[in-house]
Amino acid sequence: MKRRHFLASAAALLATETWAARKPAAKPAAKPSAKPKPSAKPASRNRRGKPVAAAAARPVVHTADDPVIERPPQGTSASRLPPVKAPEPPSEWRTYEITTQISLKGQATPGRLWLPLPLNQDTLFQRTLGHAWSGNTSLSSMRRLPDGDLEAFHCEWRDSGEFNLRLTTQVTTADRHFDITKRTIPPEREDILRRNLQASRLIPNDGLAFQLGERIIGRIKDPVAQAKAIYDWVVENSIYDPGLPGCGTGDVRRQLIQGQYGGRSADINGLFVAICRAIGIPARCVYGLRVGPSRLFRNLGLTSDDATRGQHVRAEFYIPGYGWIPVDPSDVRRAIALEALSDRDSKLLALKRVLFGVWEMNWIAFNVGVDVSLPEKDTTVPFFLMPHFEFGTSGQGREAAYAIRTRQIEL
Numbered sequence: 564m565k566r567r568h569f570l571a572s573a574a575a576l577l578a579t580e581t582w583a584a585r586k587p588a589a590k591p592a593a594k595p596s597a598k599p600k601p602s603a604k605p606a607s608r609n610r611r612g613k614p615v616a617a618a619a620a621r622p623v624v625h626t627a628d629d630p631v632i633e634r635p636p637q638g639t640s641a642s643r644l645p646p647v648k649a650p651e652p653p654s655e656w657r658t659y660e661i662t663t664q665i666s667l668k669g670q671a672t673p674g675r676l677w678l679p680l681p682l683n684q685d686t687l688f689q690r691t692l693g694h695a696w697s698g699n700t701s702l703s704s705m706r707r708l709p710d711g712d713l714e715a716f717h718c719e720w721r722d723s724g725e726f727n728l729r730l731t732t733q734v735t736t737a738d739r740h741f742d743i744t745k746r747t748i749p750p751e752r753e754d755i756l757r758r759n760l761q762a763s764r765l766i767p768n769d770g771l772a773f774q775l776g777e778r779i780i781g782r783i784k785d786p787v788a789q790a791k792a793i794y795d796w797v798v799e800n801s802i803y804d805p806g807l808p809g810c811g812t813g814d815v816r817r818q819l820i821q822g823q824y825g826g827r828s829a830d831i832n833g834l835f836v837a838i839c840r841a842i843g844i845p846a847r848c849v850y851g852l853r854v855g856p857s858r859l860f861r862n863l864g865l866t867s868d869d870a871t872r873g874q875h876v877r878a879e880f881y882i883p884g885y886g887w888i889p890v891d892p893s894d895v896r897r898a899i900a901l902e903a904l905s906d907r908d909s910k911l912l913a914l915k916r917v918l919f920g921v922w923e924m925n926w927i928a929f930n931v932g933v934d935v936s937l938p939e940k941d942t943t944v945p946f947f948l949m950p951h952f953e954f955g956t957s958g959q960g961r962e963a964a965y966a967i968r969t970r971q972i973e974l
Contacts, residue, residue, distance in 0.1 A: 620728060623841025624784060627760045627768040631786045631884055632753075634847065639785040640743070644884040648745045650687055653737035658692070658974050659854045659927065661870065663950070664966045665698070665728040666847050672723055672955040673861055677937050678716040678849070679929040679947050681734050683707060688739040688924055691732065692974075698728035701889045704940040713930035713947060717938045733972070734854075734927045741888045741920035743787070751845075759845040759881065763933040765812070765945050766848075769818040772841035779838065786844055786882050793842075794892050794919050801825035803896035810876050813848070813945055829946065831893035832878040845881040847931045850874075850948040853967040855925035859914060862901040863894050864925045870967040875926060888923040 625631050634642030635736055663678060681691045696703060696716070703718035718724045762768040780789045781797045802825035804811075811827030815837045818824050832848055839846035853873035857864030865873055875894075879887040895915050898904060906913040933949045944951065948964050 571910060577890060587748070587825065588843075619697050627762075627840050627843060629847045630760050630843035632756050632843075632881070635883055636784045640885070641883045642784075642786045645748055648747065650745070652687060655926070656735045656737045657855070657927060658733060658735040658972050659969055660791065660972050661732045661734065661852070661854060661927070661967065663728075663730045664968070665726060665950075665964075667726040667964065670720070670723050670726055674726055674955075675939070675953045676716075676718050676728065677940075677947075677951040678730060678857065679949075680705065680714040680716055681732060681851075682712065682928050684931065685711060685716040688737050688922065689928055692735060694732050696728065696730040696948075699725070700728060703728075708932065708935065708938070713932035713935060715938060715947065731842045736854075736924035736927060738924050739889050739922040741885070742795040742940065743885070746884045750883065751886065756845045759931075759973065760840050760843070762840070763945070764943075765814045766837045766840070766933070767816050767819065768840040772815070772837045775819065776842040777872045780842060787885075787888075789841060789842065789964075790844055790846075790880050790882075790888070790890075793835060793838045793883060794890055795915075797831060797838075797892045798915060799893045801831045801834065801892070801896055803827065803831065803893065803900040805897075805900055809949060810874050811851075813876070825896070828876040828893040828897075829948075831896055832876050834939065835878050835890065835892055838881075839880050847879060848933070848946070849877045849879060849928050849931050850946055851877065851926050851928040852967070852969075853926050855971055857923060857925055859917070859923060860896060860898050860902055860910075863923070865969070868968050868970055870969045871965065873967065873969075876946075876948070877922060877926070877928075888920060890920070891918045891922065892916055 600750060608870055624636055625634070626861065639726055644895075646809045665676065667674070682689055683691065694705065694716075698718075699720070700718040701721040703716070705714060706717050707714045714720070716730060718728060760768065776793065780792050783789050783792055804826055807827050809827070809829075811830040813833045815828035815830070818830065818834055819837075825831055828849065836846040836848055851864050851874070852870055852873050855865055855871055875893045877889065877893075879889045881887050893927050895911070895918055898905075901913065917924075933946055935945075936943050937947070937951065940953075
């Protein structure tokens, strides 16, 4: 579906909403009674037993404790579902071979390594074809973690000296598009939706995040339009900082407290996720790696076969009847920072429209895990995106040299 059709459909949905509050019909005067009757009905409660505020009390309908997946507003995209259609697999796929090379000489202590692997479940936009590895490791294996659909490669060198590893993965991808005319089959599991409404160590779902979401969405009731309003606000009010290392810290709590929004992809897209969760829309960051050049802007893809610093975080949100909808406000801000675009540039306005609902799949998804406990490791990491090394018996983590190369191949 073309983007202009989506925007026209969303506008039509919003136009049909009636925002004026209805006045309750007058009731006849009650007869005198010896026994006084209670003046108000008990407050309604959600499935978790928490009280739900009356709809007229404030414009925000939902919160993280009373999400859109439980009580979608009548007459919105979450309750007025489109006809059920089976998902159509994309016709154009591209296959990439990603090689991670570790070569460390003169190591005085044993070492351990964890590497993130691509999604272990096939989707309509990505399929992992296989892995192969070689080297002088003492122990190596692929480990699947239960939370976050996360898979990791774990290896150890028990003797000091030279550490070598070569891991090769083949992944095929297809561009991902949100189509407002189609309904996802089947709906997402409830435990996954609940998990993506919860707060994590760095991403809150209440307090300042809720207050910000309340101001952003105002009287908008349609969940898709609410998410679009949040997306637009994040694009307009955050700053991309290319000087920060990696993908940023992902510390949304600090952004909200300081009132300074932005950073890199983990920070900007994490802010979008936090606000969505706070107003009751399941959302999550998706951690991954750029693997090819971009057809949109040069700086939104690789410019060579070197993907060593190509890590990038994207985001998606869930609406009943449509499933997970892809977004990337961070790449809009990245284009502004690195492509020297003005706010009124037609190319920027087009990119802003495209990246709400579209992922250009010159990028592969690793996982959606947060507060991750790596195999054979006691402590957790906020998210698992970069290679993680530990050296010595004390388990001291530090950076080490590695290289990631990628190329597009024909099968």
